[in-house]
Every structure is written in C-alpha cells, then in structure tokens.
Amino acid sequence: xxxxxxxxxxxxxxxxxxxxxxxxxxxxxxxxxxxxxxxxxxxxxxxxxxxxxxxxxxxxxxxxxxxxxxxxxxxxxxxxxxxxxxxxxxxxxxxxxxxxxxx
Amino acid sequence: xxxxxxxxxxxxxxxxxxxxxxxxxxxxxxxxxxxxxxxxxxxxxxxxxxxxxxxxxxxxxxxxxxxxxxxxxxxxxxxxxxxxxxxxxxxxxxxxxxxxxxxxxxxxxxxxxxxxxxxxxxxxxxxxxxxxxxxxxxxxxxxxxxxxxxxxxxxxxxxxxxxxxxxxxxxxxxxxxxxxxxxxxxxxxxxxxxxxxxxxxxxxxxxxxxxxxxxxxxxxxxxxxxxxxxxxxxxxxxxxxxxxxxxxxxxxxxxxxxxxxxxxxxxxxxxxxxxxxxxxxxxxxxxxxxxxxxxxxxxxxxxxxxxxxxxxxxxxxxxxxxxxxxxxxxxxxxxxxxxxxxxxxxxxxxxxxxxxxxxxxxxxxxxxxxxxxxxxxxxxxxxxxxxxxxxxxxxxxxxxxxxxxxxxxxxxxxxxxxxxxxxxxxxxxxxxxxxxxxxxxxxxxxxxxxxxxxxxxxxxxxxxxxxxxxxxxxxxxxxxxxxxxxxxxxxxxxxxxxxxxxxxxxxxxxxxxxxxxxxxxxxxxxxxxxxxxxxxxxxxxxxx
Numbered sequence: 205x206x207x208x209x210x211x212x213x214x215x216x217x218x219x220x221x222x223x224x225x226x227x228x229x230x231x232x233x234x235x236x237x238x239x240x241x242x243x244x245x246x247x248x249x250x251x252x253x254x255x256x257x258x259x260x261x262x263x264x265x266x267x268x269x270x271x272x273x274x275x276x277x278x279x280x281x282x283x284x285x286x287x288x289x290x291x292x293x294x295x296x297x298x299x300x301x302x303x304x305x306x307x
Numbered sequence: 308x309x310x311x312x313x314x315x316x317x318x319x320x321x322x323x324x325x326x327x328x329x330x331x332x333x334x335x336x337x338x339x340x341x342x343x344x345x346x347x348x349x350x351x352x353x354x355x356x357x358x359x360x361x362x363x364x365x366x367x368x369x370x371x372x373x374x375x376x377x378x379x380x381x382x383x384x385x386x387x388x389x390x391x392x393x394x395x396x397x398x399x400x401x402x403x404x405x406x407x408x409x410x411x412x413x414x415x416x417x418x419x420x421x422x423x424x425x426x427x428x429x430x431x432x433x434x435x436x437x438x439x440x441x442x443x444x445x446x447x448x449x450x451x452x453x454x455x456x457x458x459x460x461x462x463x464x465x466x467x468x469x470x471x472x473x474x475x476x477x478x479x480x481x482x483x484x485x486x487x488x489x490x491x492x493x494x495x496x497x498x499x500x501x502x503x504x505x506x507x508x509x510x511x512x513x514x515x516x517x518x519x520x521x522x523x524x525x526x527x528x529x530x531x532x533x534x535x536x537x538x539x540x541x542x543x544x545x546x547x548x549x550x551x552x553x554x555x556x557x558x559x560x561x562x563x564x565x566x567x568x569x570x571x572x573x574x575x576x577x578x579x580x581x582x583x584x585x586x587x588x589x590x591x592x593x594x595x596x597x598x599x600x601x602x603x604x605x606x607x608x609x610x611x612x613x614x615x616x617x618x619x620x621x622x623x624x625x626x627x628x629x630x631x632x633x634x635x636x637x638x639x640x641x642x643x644x645x646x647x648x649x650x651x652x653x654x655x656x657x658x659x660x661x662x663x664x665x666x667x668x669x670x671x672x673x674x675x676x677x678x679x680x681x682x683x684x685x686x687x688x689x690x691x692x693x694x695x696x697x698x699x700x701x702x703x704x705x706x707x708x709x710x711x712x713x714x715x716x717x718x719x720x721x722x723x724x725x726x727x728x729x730x731x732x733x734x735x736x737x738x739x740x741x742x743x744x745x746x747x748x749x750x751x752x753x754x755x756x757x758x759x760x761x762x763x764x765x766x767x768x769x770x771x772x773x774x775x776x777x778x779x780x781x782x783x784x785x786x787x788x789x790x791x792x793x794x795x796x797x798x799x800x801x802x803x804x805x806x807x808x809x810x811x812x813x814x815x816x817x818x819x820x821x822x823x824x825x826x827x828x829x830x831x832x833x834x835x836x837x838x839x840x841x842x843x844x845x846x847x848x849x850x851x
Contacts, residue, residue, distance in 0.1 A: 288524075294627075295560045297627060300624075302622075
C-alpha cells in the first residue's frame with residue numbers, strides 16, 4: 205500500500221459542538237443579510253463572498269469531518285479552495301478596475 | 308521490415324479474448340476492464356474525429372472560392388459550430404487521457420485497474436450520452452446550433468437554434484471528464500506498485516496527473532456556465548444582460564476560466580506521450596526528468612491563470628489586460644523547458660527514426676510554431692490586430708491538431724503493438740506522416756498570412772485579395788485527408804494482418820512493456836516490484 209493510503213478512523217462529534225457550528229452558520233447568514241442592506245459598493249461582493257467562504261469552511265471542517273481526516277486530504281482540498289479563490293478573485297479584479305484609465 | 312503474417316502467427320489475444328458467457332458487444336460496453344474502456348473511448352473518439360474532419364473539409368470546400376457556393380450561410384454557421392463542438396468536447400479533450408490514459412495508467416503504475424472501475428465505465432456512458440445529446444441538438448428543434456463552440460452571450464441567449472440542448476450535452480460531457488480526472492488522481496495516489504515512487508513515475512503518468520487536476524478543478528465551472536446559459540434561455544434571469552443588471556463579460560470570464568485550462572487538458576497528455584517516446588527511440592535516459600515532471604504541474608497551474616487573454620478586445624479593464632498578458636508569457640517558460648529537454652534527450656542519442664518518433668518530431672515542430680504564435684496573441688498590443696482573425700485559427704490548429712493530434716497519432720503508433728499484439732507497416736506509416744505534415748502546413752500556414760492581412764474568422768465570404776490563399780488552404784485540406792486515410796488504413800491493415808509484435812518491440816523500459824502483447828486481462832500475472840526508473844534502458848539489442 206502506498207504511503208498516502210492511510211485511513212482515518214471514523215469520528216463522532218458531540219451534539220454540543222454540532223449545535224455550536226449550526227449557531228455560527230445561522231449568525232453568519234444573518235450577518236450576510238444585514239450587510240446586503242448597506243451600500244458598500246464593490247465591498248458588498250467581497251463581504252458576501254468572505255462570509256460564504258467562512259460558512260463553507262465550517263461545514264467542511266465539522267459537518268464533513270475534514271478536521272479529523274489525514275493531511276493529504278486537507279492539502280488536496282486546500283489546493284482546490286485556493287484555485288477557486290484565484291478564479292473568483294481574478295474575475296472580480298477585472299470588475300474592480302473596469303472603466304478606470306480609459307478616456 | 309517484415310509486416311505480413313500468416314494466420315498461425317496470431318498472437319495470444321490477452322484482454323481482447325472474448326469473455327465466456329457474455330455476448331460480443333455486451334462484453335465491451337459493460338466491461339469494467341480499464342483497457343477495454345480505453346479502447347471503447349478510442350473507437351468513439353476516432354469515429355467522431357472522422358465526423359469532425361468531414362465538417363472541416365466541407366467548410367474548406369465552401370471557402371475554396373468566394374461567394375455563395377455549395378452551402379448556405381446558415382448551414383456554414385452550423386458546420387463551424389458543430390466542427391468546434393465535436394472536435395473540442397468529444398474528440399480532443401477526452402482524446403489521450405480517456406483512451407490511452409485509461410489503457411496505460413494502471414499498466415504503467417503496476418496496478419491491476421484504476422481505483423474505481425465502475426465509475427470509469429460510468430464515465431464512458433456519460434461520454435456516450437453526451438455525444439448522443441449533442442447529435443440530438445443537431446437534428447431537433449429549429450436548427451443546429453450556430454453560435455460557434457464558445458456559446459458567447461448575448462447571441463447564444465437569443466438565437467432560435469437548438470443551443471439549449473447543445474449546452475446540456477456539454478454539461479454531461481463535463482461530468483464524464485471530471486469523473487475520469489478524479490479516478491486518475493486517486494489511482495496515481497493509491498494504486499502504485501511497491502517501489503513505484505513519485506520519482507519513478509513515467510512522465511506520461513505525471514502529465515495525466517497534472518491534467519486530472521485541471522479536469523477536477525476547472526470543469527465544474529464549465530458545468531455551471533452551461534447551466535447559466537440554459538437558465539438564461541429558459542428563465543430569462545438577466546445574468547449576462549446589462550439592461551437588467553447583468554454583465555456580458557462575466558460569461559466570457561466563466562467560459563474561459565474552464566476553456567483555457569481545457570487547452571492544457573488537451574496538450575499536456577500529448578506532451579506526456581512525447582516524453583515517453585523520445586527517450587525510447589533515442590535509446591537514452593530522458594534529459595531533465597524532474598524538470599519535465601515539474602513543468603507539467605507548472606503548466607497546469609499557470610495555465611489556469613491566463614484565461615482572460617481571450618478577452619483583450621472585450622472591454623475588460625486595462626489593468627486586467629496587463630496582468631493576464633504578463634501571466635500568459637509565464638506559461639511559455641515550462642512549455643519551453645519541455646521542448647529543450649526533448650531536444651537535449653535526442654542530442655547524441657542512438658536515434659531510430661521509427662514512426663512514433665517521426666510523429667513526435669512533427670509534434671515538436673508544429674507545437675513550437677503554434678506555441679510561439681500564441682505569444683503574438685498573448686501580447687496585448689499585437690492581439691488587437693490579430694484578434695478574431697484567421698491568425699487565431701491557424702495558431703489553434705497548429706497547437707491542437709499539430710500538437711495534440713500528432714501526439715495522439717504518435718501514441719497510436721507507439722502503443723499499437725502493445726495493445727493489439729501486432730505491428731503495422733512501418734514504411735507506409737512514415738509515408739502517411741509525411742503526407743499529413745505537408746497537408747497540415749499547406750492547410751494552416753496560409754491562415755497565418757490571411758489573419759495578419761485581416762481575414763476575420765468564421766466569415767462565410769471574403770474579399771478577392773484572399774482568394775489565392777483560401778484556395779491553397781483548401782488544397783491542403785485534401786492532402787491532409789489523404790494522409791489521414793493512409794494512416795488509418797495502414798493501422799487497420801496492421802490490426803488485421805500485421806506480424807506478431809512481441810512484448811517489447813521498441814526496447815522500452817516502462818512497466819507496460821514487461822507484460823505480453825496484448826496485456827493479459829489482470830495486467831500482471833504477479834504483482835510487480837519496481838526497482839529502477841522508467842528510462843533505465845537495457846543495452847541495445849536488435850528488435851523487430
């Protein structure tokens with residue numbers, strides 16, 4: 205078996221921790237709605253995407269048990285998230301500068 | 308050079324042996340054997356390639372002379388759209404990974420199959436379903452799609468042709484590609500034989516690994532994008548419509564976030580094939596193994612950051628134009644690393660000019676021309692002049708047909724004796740290669756000139772000043788078709804009557820050559836233990 209084939213043991217989370225994560229997700233949803241009512245211009249999108257990223261991270265770490273998986277899986281998911289962040293970031297980068305510097 | 312064989316010379320048929328208790332076709336289309344699935348892909352891909360070539364020939368025939376000739380403008384629009392959709396999504400993207408990748412990956416790793424054989428078969432079924440839905444889009448609704456393979460908004464939202472079904476086909480094909488990539492990544496991590504360390508992986512495996520990551524990370528964005536077009540057409544959400552707060556450039560971003568890395572899905576496996584072939588026929592350890600492996604990953608990474616170089620004239624911000632132009636030039640570095648390392652491998656090698664090496668040398672020439680012409684378009688200023696002209700068409704065909712296409716043909720000639728246990732006529736293969744090269748350059752090189760002179764792509768008609776070059780280009784398409792016919796006829800004749808090839812006719816050192824030809828169903832009678840690198844060749848002997 206190759207070295208990266210280690211298997212992690214099943215892990216059961218306590219109801220308290222799961223409820224706390226759920227509470228955090230509800231609070232962050234409320235924050236998203238509150239921020240959407242303010243006019244922050246370009247930063248509205250940044251704030252909404254940042255909050256959504258934190259929520260996704262919480263779901264992946266606790267509900268999908270990534271926190272308790274082996275390091276390889278964490279690295280692979282981290283790479284996927286990095287690439288997604290670059291895709292979104294560079295698309296918004298164009299939007300941020302559009303119309304500037306042209307007569 | 309002896310190629311004819313008598314029936315008693317038939318080699319053992321290995322995995323090609325009919326399975327007991329299951330009918331002919333069923334034993335293929337329900338097989339989870341990676342080699343059979345690879346051959347299923349190869350058959351489908353080559354069949355669809357023939358369809359794409361016929362559409363290309365039809366377009367070239369129309370363009371031979373100016374004016375309204377053999378087909379109407381709307382038919383011409385449908386022809387170039389179908390040519391693009393078929394060639395890109397059904398032929399070139401799955402070409403080497405789905406066919407040769409499937410056949411060879413477990414063999415090169417020393418494994419008995421991929422990690423998820425049933426998922427692998429499901430990928431093929433998704434591919435076939437996607438192909439059928441694409442066919443349905445041609446013959447149903449109010450006409451075949453006429454948007455070009457890029458499905459740009461706002462036209463793709465408004466045209467009455469059958470775009471909705473075509474984008475669904477692309478969505479299904481995307482899922483097939485993602486699942487294949489996922490399977491390959493897991494297989495490379497989990498199924499390596501004892502002793503097969505990362506530094507002993509054949510370079511084809513490295514390139515398939517880099518490709519698989521692009522498939523997994525970028526293809527979902529294509530899925531989302533096609534769904535958004537579908538939603539726009541059916542629900543009229545206004546996502547890309549400025550009058551309703553949408554952004555048409557967002558579509559172009561989303562489309563190219565996938566479709567530019569897709570170019571590397573197309574070319575990286577071909578580079579892997581070339582990296583396998585050159586050391587074998589130079590009979591010399593590959594020069595710069597680590598750098599070639601690393602450059603595959605670097606191309607995959609940097610190639611994912613350059614998509615907006617397709618959008619320099621779109622109205623995108625000037626700052627973004629500069630950034631994407633700079634990043635585009637960076638991709639040239641790992642590509643050049645590969646080319647220089649291949650040439651360094653050949654230098655002072657003991658070269659056998661066999662057909663697989665001929666196609667590989669063709670690849671290097673055509674890819675270099677195509678790649679360097681890409682830098683002309685990557686330069687933001689020069690791109691204003693050549694954008695949407697024949698220059699782009701020439702560049703793309705040099706890279707994809709001259710690169711991936713020749714890489715695929717090189718793979719076909721290199722692994723043919725391994726897969727089928729027989730040898731084709733090598734003299735005829737060399738002739739076919741020569742005719743293909745002449746045809747390809749006669750067809751595509753005039754397009755560079757026409758593009759620089761301002762001939763727009765996708766136009767049904769043209770000014771008289773382009774008549775000579777258009778005529779030459781069409782003649783080139785006939786020469787190319789002749790070469791392709793000769794090549795396929797030669798391979799088919801080899802399949803039927805070729806002499807038994809033996810397990811290792813080329814004297815290669817990767818694991819697939821250590822088993823019989825064709826390989827047995829279970830790949831390795833005994834699980835292999837790897838104790839040397841993929842390019843540590845035995846002293847030269849006389850081969851077939």
